[in-house]
Amino acid sequence: MQLTDFEKAMLDGVNGRAKAAAMDLLVRYGEAVGAERLVETNNVAGAFNASTPSVKRIVDKGFDAVYSELNLDSDEIVEIPHMAVNTWQLITGIDNDNWALQGADESLVQMQRDSEAYLGERGVNMCATCTPYQVGNVPIKGEHCAWMESSAVIYCNSVLGARTNVEGKESTGAAALTGRIPYWGYHLPENRFGTHLIEVDIAVDDMMDWGLLGYFVGEQVEENKPVLNNIAHHPNMVKLKHFGAAAASSGGVELYHIPGITTEANTLAEAFGPHKAVKTIHYGHKEREAMYMKLQSATDRKVDFIMLGCPHNSIEQMALIAELLRGKRIHPDTALWVHTPRAIKQVAERNGYLRAIEAAGAVVMSDTCPAISRRLPKGVRVIATDSAKQAHYLPAIANVQGWFGSVTDCVRAAISGQWQGRV
Amino acid sequence: MSDQSVNPQPTRTIVIKGRTVVKGKVSGEALVTRETISGWGGINEREGTVIERRHELVGQSFAGKILLFPGAKGSSGWSAFFHMTRLNGVSPAAMLFTRMTTKMALGAVVTRVPAMTDFERDPFEHIQTGDWVEVDADAGEIRITKGEKPA
Numbered sequence: 001m002q003l004t005d006f007e008k009a010m011l012d013g014v015n016g017r018a019k020a021a022a023m024d025l026l027v028r029y030g031e032a033v034g035a036e037r038l039v040e041t042n043n044v045a046g047a048f049n050a051s052t053p054s055v056k057r058i059v060d061k062g063f064d065a066v067y068s069e070l071n072l073d074s075d076e077i078v079e080i081p082h083m084a085v086n087t088w089q090l091i092t093g094i095d096n097d098n099w100a101l102q103g104a105d106e107s108l109v110q111m112q113r114d115s116e117a118y119l120g121e122r123g124v125n126m127c128a129t130c131t132p133y134q135v136g137n138v139p140i141k142g143e144h145c146a147w148m149e150s151s152a153v154i155y156c157n158s159v160l161g162a163r164t165n166v167e168g169k170e171s172t173g174a175a176a177l178t179g180r181i182p183y184w185g186y187h188l189p190e191n192r193f194g195t196h197l198i199e200v201d202i203a204v205d206d207m208m209d210w211g212l213l214g215y216f217v218g219e220q221v222e223e224n225k226p227v228l229n230n231i232a233h234h235p236n237m238v239k240l241k242h243f244g245a246a247a248a249s250s251g252g253v254e255l256y257h258i259p260g261i262t263t264e265a266n267t268l269a270e271a272f273g274p275h276k277a278v279k280t281i282h283y284g285h286k287e288r289e290a291m292y293m294k295l296q297s298a299t300d301r302k303v304d305f306i307m308l309g310c311p312h313n314s315i316e317q318m319a320l321i322a323e324l325l326r327g328k329r330i331h332p333d334t335a336l337w338v339h340t341p342r343a344i345k346q347v348a349e350r351n352g353y354l355r356a357i358e359a360a361g362a363v364v365m366s367d368t369c370p371a372i373s374r375r376l377p378k379g380v381r382v383i384a385t386d387s388a389k390q391a392h393y394l395p396a397i398a399n400v401q402g403w404f405g406s407v408t409d410c411v412r413a414a415i416s417g418q419w420q421g422r423v
Numbered sequence: 424m425s426d427q428s429v430n431p432q433p434t435r436t437i438v439i440k441g442r443t444v445v446k447g448k449v450s451g452e453a454l455v456t457r458e459t460i461s462g463w464g465g466i467n468e469r470e471g472t473v474i475e476r477r478h479e480l481v482g483q484s485f486a487g488k489i490l491l492f493p494g495a496k497g498s499s500g501w502s503a504f505f506h507m508t509r510l511n512g513v514s515p516a517a518m519l520f521t522r523m524t525t526k527m528a529l530g531a532v533v534t535r536v537p538a539m540t541d542f543e544r545d546p547f548e549h550i551q552t553g554d555w556v557e558v559d560a561d562a563g564e565i566r567i568t569k570g571e572k573p574a
Binding site: 147153171 | 442497501526532535
Protein backbone atom coordinates (compact mmCIF):
# COMPACT_ATOMS: atom_id res chain seq x y z
CA MET A 1 0.00 0.00 0.00
CA GLN A 2 1.21 3.51 -0.88
CA LEU A 3 1.69 5.79 2.12
CA THR A 4 2.33 9.53 2.11
CA ASP A 5 5.41 10.86 3.90
CA PHE A 6 3.19 12.02 6.76
CA GLU A 7 1.61 8.56 7.07
CA LYS A 8 5.05 6.89 6.93
CA ALA A 9 6.22 9.18 9.72
CA MET A 10 3.22 8.23 11.83
CA LEU A 11 3.93 4.55 11.17
CA ASP A 12 7.56 5.09 12.21
CA GLY A 13 6.44 6.55 15.55
CA VAL A 14 7.39 10.18 14.92
CA ASN A 15 4.04 11.24 16.42
CA GLY A 16 4.01 8.73 19.27
CA ARG A 17 3.45 5.03 19.88
CA ALA A 18 -0.37 5.23 19.71
CA LYS A 19 -0.38 6.69 16.19
CA ALA A 20 2.27 4.15 15.16
CA ALA A 21 0.07 1.30 16.43
CA ALA A 22 -2.92 2.86 14.67
CA MET A 23 -1.02 3.10 11.37
CA ASP A 24 0.23 -0.48 11.77
CA LEU A 25 -3.37 -1.71 12.06
CA LEU A 26 -4.48 0.44 9.10
CA VAL A 27 -1.67 -0.96 6.95
CA ARG A 28 -2.44 -4.59 7.91
CA TYR A 29 -6.15 -3.97 7.28
CA GLY A 30 -5.62 -1.96 4.08
CA GLU A 31 -3.39 -4.66 2.62
CA ALA A 32 -5.82 -7.41 3.66
CA VAL A 33 -8.71 -5.72 1.90
CA GLY A 34 -6.56 -4.83 -1.12
CA ALA A 35 -6.55 -1.03 -0.80
CA GLU A 36 -3.93 0.95 -2.75
CA ARG A 37 -3.81 3.85 -0.29
CA LEU A 38 -5.52 5.55 2.64
CA VAL A 39 -7.95 8.48 2.48
CA GLU A 40 -8.33 11.35 4.93
CA THR A 41 -11.40 11.37 7.14
CA ASN A 42 -12.63 13.89 9.67
CA ASN A 43 -15.72 11.97 10.77
CA VAL A 44 -15.29 8.79 12.82
CA ALA A 45 -18.12 6.95 14.64
CA GLY A 46 -17.03 3.92 16.63
CA ALA A 47 -17.36 1.86 19.80
CA PHE A 48 -14.87 2.97 22.43
CA ASN A 49 -16.71 2.77 25.74
CA ALA A 50 -15.91 0.08 28.34
CA SER A 51 -19.29 -1.16 29.51
CA THR A 52 -19.37 -4.95 29.50
CA PRO A 53 -18.22 -7.50 32.10
CA SER A 54 -15.84 -9.08 29.56
CA VAL A 55 -13.83 -5.82 29.30
CA LYS A 56 -13.41 -5.55 33.05
CA ARG A 57 -10.21 -7.57 33.22
CA ILE A 58 -8.61 -5.28 30.63
CA VAL A 59 -9.89 -2.16 32.47
CA ASP A 60 -7.91 -3.38 35.49
CA LYS A 61 -4.80 -2.56 33.43
CA GLY A 62 -6.11 0.96 32.68
CA PHE A 63 -8.15 2.54 29.91
CA ASP A 64 -5.07 2.92 27.70
CA ALA A 65 -4.93 -0.90 27.74
CA VAL A 66 -8.59 -1.12 26.66
CA TYR A 67 -8.05 1.24 23.73
CA SER A 68 -4.75 -0.45 22.79
CA GLU A 69 -6.18 -3.98 22.72
CA LEU A 70 -9.75 -3.45 21.57
CA ASN A 71 -9.53 -0.29 19.44
CA LEU A 72 -6.04 -0.72 17.93
CA ASP A 73 -5.39 -4.49 18.10
CA SER A 74 -2.05 -3.63 19.71
CA ASP A 75 -0.20 -6.02 22.03
CA GLU A 76 1.73 -3.09 23.42
CA ILE A 77 -0.18 -0.80 25.82
CA VAL A 78 0.23 2.64 24.25
CA GLU A 79 -0.64 5.99 25.81
CA ILE A 80 -3.69 7.33 23.99
CA PRO A 81 -3.54 11.03 23.03
CA HIS A 82 -6.45 13.32 22.08
CA MET A 83 -8.37 12.13 19.02
CA ALA A 84 -6.94 13.63 15.84
CA VAL A 85 -10.34 14.16 14.16
CA ASN A 86 -14.06 14.45 15.00
CA THR A 87 -14.97 11.23 16.76
CA TRP A 88 -18.27 9.90 18.10
CA GLN A 89 -19.21 7.11 20.47
CA LEU A 90 -22.04 5.00 19.06
CA ILE A 91 -24.41 2.90 21.18
CA THR A 92 -23.02 1.55 24.45
CA GLY A 93 -23.80 -1.10 27.05
CA ILE A 94 -25.39 0.65 30.00
CA ASP A 95 -28.02 3.36 30.46
CA ASN A 96 -26.34 5.75 32.89
CA ASP A 97 -29.71 6.37 34.62
CA ASN A 98 -31.69 3.13 34.23
CA TRP A 99 -28.83 0.72 34.92
CA ALA A 100 -30.53 -0.88 37.91
CA LEU A 101 -33.51 -1.88 35.72
CA GLN A 102 -31.03 -3.37 33.28
CA GLY A 103 -29.63 -5.51 36.08
CA ALA A 104 -26.15 -3.95 35.84
CA ASP A 105 -24.18 -3.83 39.05
CA GLU A 106 -22.90 -0.54 40.36
CA SER A 107 -19.23 -1.29 39.80
CA LEU A 108 -19.91 -1.79 36.10
CA VAL A 109 -21.79 1.52 35.93
CA GLN A 110 -18.84 3.22 37.59
CA MET A 111 -16.52 1.57 35.07
CA GLN A 112 -18.59 2.97 32.18
CA ARG A 113 -18.62 6.45 33.76
CA ASP A 114 -14.84 6.36 34.27
CA SER A 115 -14.43 5.18 30.70
CA GLU A 116 -16.60 8.04 29.43
CA ALA A 117 -14.56 10.57 31.43
CA TYR A 118 -11.34 9.13 29.92
CA LEU A 119 -12.77 9.19 26.38
CA GLY A 120 -14.43 12.59 26.85
CA GLU A 121 -11.11 14.17 27.79
CA ARG A 122 -9.66 12.78 24.59
CA GLY A 123 -12.43 14.23 22.44
CA VAL A 124 -14.72 11.24 21.87
CA ASN A 125 -18.19 12.80 21.67
CA MET A 126 -20.60 10.79 23.80
CA CYS A 127 -23.69 10.78 21.59
CA ALA A 128 -24.18 7.16 22.74
CA THR A 129 -26.63 6.14 20.04
CA CYS A 130 -26.78 3.90 16.97
CA THR A 131 -28.22 6.91 15.09
CA PRO A 132 -25.62 9.70 15.18
CA TYR A 133 -27.44 11.34 12.26
CA GLN A 134 -30.40 12.02 14.59
CA VAL A 135 -28.35 13.97 17.11
CA GLY A 136 -26.05 16.22 15.15
CA ASN A 137 -23.62 14.12 13.11
CA VAL A 138 -25.11 14.54 9.63
CA PRO A 139 -22.32 14.08 7.07
CA ILE A 140 -22.66 15.88 3.77
CA LYS A 141 -22.65 14.34 0.28
CA GLY A 142 -19.22 13.01 -0.65
CA GLU A 143 -17.77 13.33 2.86
CA HIS A 144 -15.34 10.49 3.67
CA CYS A 145 -16.38 8.91 6.97
CA ALA A 146 -15.24 5.93 9.04
CA TRP A 147 -18.38 4.64 10.69
CA MET A 148 -19.35 1.46 12.46
CA GLU A 149 -22.97 0.39 13.05
CA SER A 150 -24.44 -1.21 9.95
CA SER A 151 -27.76 0.68 10.23
CA ALA A 152 -25.91 4.02 10.43
CA VAL A 153 -23.53 3.13 7.58
CA ILE A 154 -26.34 2.31 5.16
CA TYR A 155 -28.11 5.57 6.10
CA CYS A 156 -24.88 7.56 5.72
CA ASN A 157 -24.09 6.11 2.27
CA SER A 158 -27.57 5.96 0.81
CA VAL A 159 -29.73 8.72 2.26
CA LEU A 160 -26.95 11.26 2.85
CA GLY A 161 -24.57 10.31 0.02
CA ALA A 162 -21.52 10.42 2.30
CA ARG A 163 -18.91 7.67 1.89
CA THR A 164 -18.08 4.97 4.37
CA ASN A 165 -17.53 1.26 4.48
CA VAL A 166 -18.77 -0.74 7.46
CA GLU A 167 -15.83 -0.15 9.74
CA GLY A 168 -15.09 -2.03 12.96
CA LYS A 169 -14.02 -1.29 16.50
CA GLU A 170 -10.31 -1.50 15.64
CA SER A 171 -10.38 0.45 12.35
CA THR A 172 -12.41 3.31 13.83
CA GLY A 173 -10.04 3.38 16.80
CA ALA A 174 -7.12 3.75 14.40
CA ALA A 175 -8.94 6.28 12.18
CA ALA A 176 -9.74 8.50 15.17
CA LEU A 177 -6.04 8.82 16.04
CA THR A 178 -4.74 9.26 12.48
CA GLY A 179 -7.57 10.76 10.42
CA ARG A 180 -7.03 7.96 7.89
CA ILE A 181 -9.00 4.93 6.64
CA PRO A 182 -8.34 2.57 3.69
CA TYR A 183 -9.46 4.06 0.37
CA TRP A 184 -11.48 1.06 -0.76
CA GLY A 185 -15.06 -0.02 -1.43
CA TYR A 186 -17.62 2.73 -0.97
CA HIS A 187 -15.00 5.49 -0.83
CA LEU A 188 -14.49 5.02 -4.58
CA PRO A 189 -17.17 6.62 -6.80
CA GLU A 190 -17.06 3.74 -9.31
CA ASN A 191 -18.18 1.31 -6.59
CA ARG A 192 -21.31 3.27 -5.74
CA PHE A 193 -23.58 2.25 -8.64
CA GLY A 194 -26.52 -0.11 -8.20
CA THR A 195 -26.38 -3.81 -9.09
CA HIS A 196 -29.89 -5.20 -8.52
CA LEU A 197 -33.23 -3.71 -9.55
CA ILE A 198 -36.02 -4.17 -7.03
CA GLU A 199 -39.44 -3.65 -8.58
CA VAL A 200 -41.76 -2.79 -5.69
CA ASP A 201 -45.13 -3.97 -6.95
CA ILE A 202 -47.17 -3.10 -3.84
CA ALA A 203 -47.64 0.11 -1.90
CA VAL A 204 -45.15 0.38 0.97
CA ASP A 205 -46.08 3.11 3.37
CA ASP A 206 -45.86 2.59 7.12
CA MET A 207 -42.72 1.90 9.12
CA MET A 208 -43.42 -1.81 9.53
CA ASP A 209 -43.80 -2.21 5.77
CA TRP A 210 -40.50 -0.45 5.14
CA GLY A 211 -38.93 -2.86 7.62
CA LEU A 212 -40.39 -5.87 5.78
CA LEU A 213 -39.20 -4.52 2.42
CA GLY A 214 -35.71 -3.97 3.86
CA TYR A 215 -35.60 -7.47 5.29
CA PHE A 216 -36.57 -8.89 1.89
CA VAL A 217 -34.06 -6.78 -0.04
CA GLY A 218 -31.17 -7.73 2.27
CA GLU A 219 -31.99 -11.41 1.98
CA GLN A 220 -32.18 -11.20 -1.83
CA VAL A 221 -29.13 -9.10 -2.64
CA GLU A 222 -26.86 -9.96 0.34
CA GLU A 223 -24.01 -7.42 0.15
CA ASN A 224 -24.90 -6.06 -3.28
CA LYS A 225 -26.37 -2.66 -4.13
CA PRO A 226 -30.12 -2.61 -4.67
CA VAL A 227 -32.02 0.08 -6.55
CA LEU A 228 -35.69 0.45 -5.60
CA ASN A 229 -38.16 1.32 -8.33
CA ASN A 230 -41.85 2.15 -8.29
CA ILE A 231 -42.04 3.54 -4.75
CA ALA A 232 -45.63 4.73 -4.29
CA HIS A 233 -45.26 6.78 -1.10
CA HIS A 234 -42.39 9.16 -0.40
CA PRO A 235 -40.65 7.84 2.74
CA ASN A 236 -39.16 9.90 5.56
CA MET A 237 -36.15 9.55 7.88
CA VAL A 238 -37.88 7.10 10.24
CA LYS A 239 -38.95 4.78 7.43
CA LEU A 240 -35.55 4.74 5.73
CA LYS A 241 -33.87 4.24 9.11
CA HIS A 242 -35.94 1.06 9.52
CA PHE A 243 -35.57 -0.04 5.92
CA GLY A 244 -31.79 0.24 6.08
CA ALA A 245 -31.44 -1.44 9.47
CA ALA A 246 -33.47 -4.40 8.19
CA ALA A 247 -31.55 -4.69 4.89
CA ALA A 248 -28.24 -4.58 6.77
CA SER A 249 -29.44 -7.36 9.13
CA SER A 250 -30.80 -9.95 6.72
CA GLY A 251 -28.01 -9.18 4.24
CA GLY A 252 -24.96 -6.98 4.17
CA VAL A 253 -26.40 -4.02 2.28
CA GLU A 254 -24.30 -0.88 2.81
CA LEU A 255 -25.65 1.26 -0.04
CA TYR A 256 -28.93 1.48 -1.94
CA HIS A 257 -30.52 4.00 -4.24
CA ILE A 258 -34.12 5.13 -4.58
CA PRO A 259 -34.08 7.36 -7.66
CA GLY A 260 -35.58 10.77 -6.96
CA ILE A 261 -35.44 10.18 -3.21
CA THR A 262 -31.91 9.32 -2.11
CA THR A 263 -28.99 11.67 -2.74
CA GLU A 264 -26.93 10.16 -5.52
CA ALA A 265 -29.49 9.18 -8.15
CA ASN A 266 -32.32 11.16 -9.70
CA THR A 267 -33.10 8.47 -12.26
CA LEU A 268 -32.71 4.72 -12.69
CA ALA A 269 -30.01 5.41 -15.27
CA GLU A 270 -28.03 7.47 -12.75
CA ALA A 271 -28.44 4.76 -10.14
CA PHE A 272 -26.87 2.08 -12.36
CA GLY A 273 -24.37 4.41 -14.05
CA PRO A 274 -22.34 2.59 -16.71
CA HIS A 275 -23.76 -0.80 -15.63
CA LYS A 276 -26.98 -2.70 -16.18
CA ALA A 277 -28.95 -4.41 -13.41
CA VAL A 278 -27.56 -7.93 -13.03
CA LYS A 279 -30.95 -9.08 -11.82
CA THR A 280 -34.51 -7.78 -11.46
CA ILE A 281 -36.40 -8.88 -8.37
CA HIS A 282 -40.09 -8.30 -7.67
CA TYR A 283 -41.55 -7.52 -4.25
CA GLY A 284 -45.28 -8.20 -3.96
CA HIS A 285 -47.87 -9.48 -1.49
CA LYS A 286 -46.40 -12.99 -1.46
CA GLU A 287 -42.90 -11.75 -0.61
CA ARG A 288 -44.23 -9.36 2.05
CA GLU A 289 -46.15 -12.21 3.70
CA ALA A 290 -43.09 -14.48 3.65
CA MET A 291 -40.96 -11.84 5.39
CA TYR A 292 -43.64 -11.21 8.01
CA MET A 293 -43.76 -14.93 8.83
CA LYS A 294 -39.98 -15.23 8.82
CA LEU A 295 -39.65 -12.55 11.50
CA GLN A 296 -41.94 -14.41 13.90
CA SER A 297 -39.99 -16.79 16.10
CA ALA A 298 -42.59 -17.11 18.86
CA THR A 299 -45.47 -19.48 19.49
CA ASP A 300 -46.45 -18.40 23.00
CA ARG A 301 -48.83 -15.41 22.94
CA LYS A 302 -48.13 -14.38 26.53
CA VAL A 303 -45.57 -11.61 26.10
CA ASP A 304 -43.10 -10.66 28.86
CA PHE A 305 -41.13 -7.86 27.25
CA ILE A 306 -41.71 -5.28 24.53
CA MET A 307 -38.72 -3.57 22.91
CA LEU A 308 -39.31 -0.39 20.91
CA GLY A 309 -36.70 1.89 19.39
CA CYS A 310 -34.28 -0.08 17.23
CA PRO A 311 -32.64 1.86 15.68
CA HIS A 312 -33.10 4.51 18.39
CA ASN A 313 -36.41 6.36 18.14
CA SER A 314 -36.87 9.83 16.70
CA ILE A 315 -38.92 12.47 18.52
CA GLU A 316 -42.01 11.77 16.39
CA GLN A 317 -41.82 8.07 17.27
CA MET A 318 -41.66 9.07 20.95
CA ALA A 319 -44.72 11.27 20.43
CA LEU A 320 -46.66 8.39 18.85
CA ILE A 321 -45.83 6.00 21.70
CA ALA A 322 -46.81 8.63 24.28
CA GLU A 323 -50.13 9.08 22.48
CA LEU A 324 -50.81 5.33 22.35
CA LEU A 325 -50.03 4.99 26.07
CA ARG A 326 -51.70 8.15 27.41
CA GLY A 327 -54.12 7.26 30.20
CA LYS A 328 -53.33 3.50 29.92
CA ARG A 329 -51.39 1.09 32.13
CA ILE A 330 -49.17 -1.65 30.84
CA HIS A 331 -49.82 -5.19 32.08
CA PRO A 332 -48.21 -5.99 35.45
CA ASP A 333 -46.44 -9.08 34.01
CA THR A 334 -45.07 -7.18 31.01
CA ALA A 335 -42.18 -4.72 30.68
CA LEU A 336 -42.05 -2.07 27.94
CA TRP A 337 -38.73 -0.36 27.21
CA VAL A 338 -38.60 2.46 24.67
CA HIS A 339 -35.15 3.40 23.34
CA THR A 340 -34.13 6.85 22.13
CA PRO A 341 -30.91 8.91 22.08
CA ARG A 342 -30.31 10.86 25.30
CA ALA A 343 -30.58 14.19 23.45
CA ILE A 344 -34.02 13.21 22.11
CA LYS A 345 -35.08 11.95 25.54
CA GLN A 346 -34.52 15.48 26.82
CA VAL A 347 -36.85 16.89 24.16
CA ALA A 348 -39.40 14.15 24.96
CA GLU A 349 -39.25 15.14 28.61
CA ARG A 350 -39.82 18.79 27.77
CA ASN A 351 -42.81 17.82 25.64
CA GLY A 352 -44.44 15.68 28.31
CA TYR A 353 -44.00 12.49 26.24
CA LEU A 354 -41.67 11.03 28.82
CA ARG A 355 -44.22 11.61 31.59
CA ALA A 356 -47.00 9.96 29.57
CA ILE A 357 -44.85 6.92 28.80
CA GLU A 358 -43.60 6.54 32.36
CA ALA A 359 -47.08 7.09 33.86
CA ALA A 360 -48.20 4.00 31.92
CA GLY A 361 -45.47 1.98 33.62
CA ALA A 362 -43.05 1.89 30.69
CA VAL A 363 -39.37 2.87 30.73
CA VAL A 364 -37.50 5.20 28.39
CA MET A 365 -33.97 3.93 27.89
CA SER A 366 -31.04 5.78 26.34
CA ASP A 367 -27.42 4.97 25.52
CA THR A 368 -28.07 1.28 24.86
CA CYS A 369 -30.46 -1.48 23.68
CA PRO A 370 -31.10 -5.08 24.84
CA ALA A 371 -29.25 -6.63 21.90
CA ILE A 372 -26.09 -4.58 22.54
CA SER A 373 -26.20 -4.82 26.33
CA ARG A 374 -27.58 -8.37 26.40
CA ARG A 375 -29.65 -7.10 29.31
CA LEU A 376 -33.38 -7.77 29.49
CA PRO A 377 -35.76 -7.81 32.45
CA LYS A 378 -35.34 -11.02 34.50
CA GLY A 379 -37.11 -14.18 33.41
CA VAL A 380 -38.13 -13.00 29.93
CA ARG A 381 -39.23 -15.83 27.65
CA VAL A 382 -41.23 -14.02 24.97
CA ILE A 383 -40.49 -10.62 23.48
CA ALA A 384 -42.22 -8.41 20.93
CA THR A 385 -40.68 -5.62 18.87
CA ASP A 386 -41.50 -3.22 16.05
CA SER A 387 -37.99 -3.60 14.63
CA ALA A 388 -37.08 -6.16 11.98
CA LYS A 389 -33.45 -5.81 13.08
CA GLN A 390 -34.21 -6.54 16.72
CA ALA A 391 -36.55 -9.41 15.74
CA HIS A 392 -33.67 -10.81 13.69
CA TYR A 393 -31.01 -10.61 16.41
CA LEU A 394 -32.54 -10.59 19.90
CA PRO A 395 -34.06 -14.10 19.95
CA ALA A 396 -30.62 -15.59 19.14
CA ILE A 397 -28.70 -13.32 21.52
CA ALA A 398 -31.05 -13.68 24.49
CA ASN A 399 -32.44 -17.14 23.68
CA VAL A 400 -36.05 -15.93 23.72
CA GLN A 401 -39.09 -16.24 21.45
CA GLY A 402 -39.84 -13.13 19.38
CA TRP A 403 -42.90 -11.51 17.83
CA PHE A 404 -42.61 -8.81 15.19
CA GLY A 405 -45.34 -6.27 14.37
CA SER A 406 -46.31 -2.64 14.11
CA VAL A 407 -45.72 -0.18 16.94
CA THR A 408 -49.49 -0.30 17.61
CA ASP A 409 -49.41 -4.14 17.85
CA CYS A 410 -46.51 -3.85 20.29
CA VAL A 411 -48.08 -1.21 22.55
CA ARG A 412 -51.34 -3.18 22.56
CA ALA A 413 -49.41 -6.29 23.66
CA ALA A 414 -47.75 -4.30 26.44
CA ILE A 415 -51.16 -3.23 27.76
CA SER A 416 -52.89 -6.62 27.48
CA GLY A 417 -49.87 -8.85 28.10
CA GLN A 418 -50.91 -10.88 25.04
CA TRP A 419 -49.67 -10.81 21.45
CA GLN A 420 -52.73 -10.02 19.35
CA GLY A 421 -50.88 -9.26 16.15
CA ARG A 422 -51.66 -11.40 13.17
CA VAL A 423 -49.82 -14.70 13.23
CA MET B 424 4.69 -39.47 4.13
CA SER B 425 1.98 -42.00 4.82
CA ASP B 426 2.70 -45.65 4.11
CA GLN B 427 0.51 -46.44 1.10
CA SER B 428 0.77 -50.20 1.72
CA VAL B 429 -1.25 -50.01 4.94
CA ASN B 430 -3.68 -47.48 3.50
CA PRO B 431 -5.94 -49.11 0.92
CA GLN B 432 -7.32 -45.70 -0.16
CA PRO B 433 -4.33 -43.72 -1.38
CA THR B 434 -4.63 -40.21 -0.04
CA ARG B 435 -5.11 -37.55 -2.69
CA THR B 436 -3.94 -34.05 -2.03
CA ILE B 437 -5.48 -31.12 -3.87
CA VAL B 438 -3.60 -27.83 -4.01
CA ILE B 439 -5.41 -24.53 -4.59
CA LYS B 440 -3.66 -21.21 -4.89
CA GLY B 441 -5.17 -17.97 -3.63
CA ARG B 442 -4.47 -14.49 -2.32
CA THR B 443 -3.08 -14.09 1.19
CA VAL B 444 -5.10 -11.87 3.51
CA VAL B 445 -3.25 -12.70 6.73
CA LYS B 446 0.05 -14.59 6.61
CA GLY B 447 0.82 -17.77 8.54
CA LYS B 448 0.70 -21.56 8.31
CA VAL B 449 -1.66 -23.95 10.06
CA SER B 450 -3.29 -27.34 9.50
CA GLY B 451 -6.62 -28.57 10.73
CA GLU B 452 -10.01 -30.05 10.08
CA ALA B 453 -12.28 -28.12 7.75
CA LEU B 454 -15.65 -26.72 8.77
CA VAL B 455 -17.54 -25.65 5.64
CA THR B 456 -20.65 -23.56 5.17
CA ARG B 457 -22.00 -21.90 2.04
CA GLU B 458 -23.84 -19.39 4.24
CA THR B 459 -22.27 -16.10 5.32
CA ILE B 460 -21.70 -15.70 9.06
CA SER B 461 -22.73 -12.86 11.40
CA GLY B 462 -20.20 -11.85 14.08
CA TRP B 463 -22.16 -9.80 16.62
CA GLY B 464 -25.44 -11.62 17.18
CA GLY B 465 -24.35 -14.58 15.07
CA ILE B 466 -21.67 -16.20 17.21
CA ASN B 467 -20.99 -16.83 20.89
CA GLU B 468 -17.52 -15.32 21.34
CA ARG B 469 -16.88 -17.10 24.64
CA GLU B 470 -17.56 -20.58 23.27
CA GLY B 471 -16.66 -20.17 19.59
CA THR B 472 -20.03 -21.39 18.31
CA VAL B 473 -22.54 -20.22 15.71
CA ILE B 474 -25.80 -19.09 17.36
CA GLU B 475 -27.81 -17.59 14.47
CA ARG B 476 -31.19 -19.32 14.58
CA ARG B 477 -31.53 -20.14 10.89
CA HIS B 478 -27.86 -20.77 10.14
CA GLU B 479 -26.97 -24.28 8.95
CA LEU B 480 -24.10 -24.36 11.49
CA VAL B 481 -26.22 -23.29 14.47
CA GLY B 482 -24.85 -24.84 17.66
CA GLN B 483 -21.58 -25.96 16.01
CA SER B 484 -18.12 -24.95 17.18
CA PHE B 485 -15.60 -23.35 14.84
CA ALA B 486 -12.86 -23.22 17.48
CA GLY B 487 -9.61 -24.60 16.06
CA LYS B 488 -11.21 -25.39 12.69
CA ILE B 489 -10.23 -24.33 9.19
CA LEU B 490 -13.36 -22.29 8.53
CA LEU B 491 -14.41 -22.10 4.87
CA PHE B 492 -17.33 -19.75 4.34
CA PRO B 493 -18.42 -17.14 1.77
CA GLY B 494 -17.70 -14.22 4.11
CA ALA B 495 -19.07 -11.88 6.73
CA LYS B 496 -22.54 -10.44 7.08
CA GLY B 497 -24.51 -8.35 9.52
CA SER B 498 -23.37 -5.96 12.22
CA SER B 499 -20.14 -3.97 12.26
CA GLY B 500 -19.30 -5.77 15.50
CA TRP B 501 -17.94 -8.59 13.28
CA SER B 502 -14.26 -7.86 13.87
CA ALA B 503 -14.71 -7.13 17.58
CA PHE B 504 -16.47 -10.46 18.13
CA PHE B 505 -13.89 -12.53 16.26
CA HIS B 506 -11.19 -10.46 18.03
CA MET B 507 -12.77 -11.67 21.30
CA THR B 508 -12.73 -15.30 20.13
CA ARG B 509 -8.94 -14.93 19.85
CA LEU B 510 -8.65 -13.40 23.33
CA ASN B 511 -10.87 -16.21 24.64
CA GLY B 512 -8.87 -18.94 22.86
CA VAL B 513 -11.77 -20.15 20.71
CA SER B 514 -11.02 -18.59 17.33
CA PRO B 515 -10.97 -20.60 14.11
CA ALA B 516 -7.48 -21.88 13.18
CA ALA B 517 -7.74 -20.26 9.74
CA MET B 518 -10.28 -18.39 7.64
CA LEU B 519 -10.87 -19.19 3.97
CA PHE B 520 -13.51 -17.06 2.28
CA THR B 521 -14.68 -16.07 -1.20
CA ARG B 522 -16.25 -12.62 -0.80
CA MET B 523 -14.13 -9.70 0.37
CA THR B 524 -15.70 -7.00 2.52
CA THR B 525 -14.24 -4.59 5.09
CA LYS B 526 -15.86 -6.61 7.89
CA MET B 527 -14.22 -9.78 6.62
CA ALA B 528 -10.77 -8.24 6.08
CA LEU B 529 -10.61 -6.43 9.41
CA GLY B 530 -12.05 -9.47 11.20
CA ALA B 531 -9.37 -11.74 9.74
CA VAL B 532 -6.61 -9.23 10.59
CA VAL B 533 -7.56 -8.88 14.25
CA THR B 534 -8.30 -12.59 14.71
CA ARG B 535 -4.66 -12.98 13.59
CA VAL B 536 -5.09 -16.40 12.00
CA PRO B 537 -3.92 -17.34 8.50
CA ALA B 538 -6.53 -16.12 6.05
CA MET B 539 -6.91 -16.41 2.26
CA THR B 540 -9.33 -15.46 -0.51
CA ASP B 541 -9.50 -15.07 -4.35
CA PHE B 542 -8.86 -18.78 -4.99
CA GLU B 543 -7.99 -19.89 -8.50
CA ARG B 544 -10.51 -22.72 -8.14
CA ASP B 545 -13.79 -22.72 -6.19
CA PRO B 546 -12.81 -24.08 -2.76
CA PHE B 547 -16.40 -25.14 -2.08
CA GLU B 548 -16.06 -27.66 -4.92
CA HIS B 549 -13.05 -29.27 -3.25
CA ILE B 550 -13.38 -28.91 0.53
CA GLN B 551 -15.96 -30.60 2.71
CA THR B 552 -16.43 -30.53 6.45
CA GLY B 553 -14.02 -33.02 8.00
CA ASP B 554 -11.36 -32.80 5.28
CA TRP B 555 -7.80 -32.11 6.46
CA VAL B 556 -6.56 -28.74 5.19
CA GLU B 557 -3.09 -27.25 5.34
CA VAL B 558 -3.30 -23.49 4.99
CA ASP B 559 0.02 -22.04 3.88
CA ALA B 560 -0.78 -18.35 3.60
CA ASP B 561 2.95 -17.56 3.42
CA ALA B 562 3.13 -19.45 0.12
CA GLY B 563 -0.41 -18.47 -0.93
CA GLU B 564 -1.82 -21.98 -1.17
CA ILE B 565 -4.00 -24.50 0.59
CA ARG B 566 -3.50 -28.29 0.46
CA ILE B 567 -6.54 -30.47 0.97
CA THR B 568 -6.49 -34.13 1.99
CA LYS B 569 -9.90 -35.71 1.57
CA GLY B 570 -11.43 -37.49 4.48
CA GLU B 571 -9.33 -37.13 7.54
CA LYS B 572 -5.96 -36.25 9.00
CA PRO B 573 -3.20 -38.03 7.03
CA ALA B 574 -1.00 -40.43 8.97
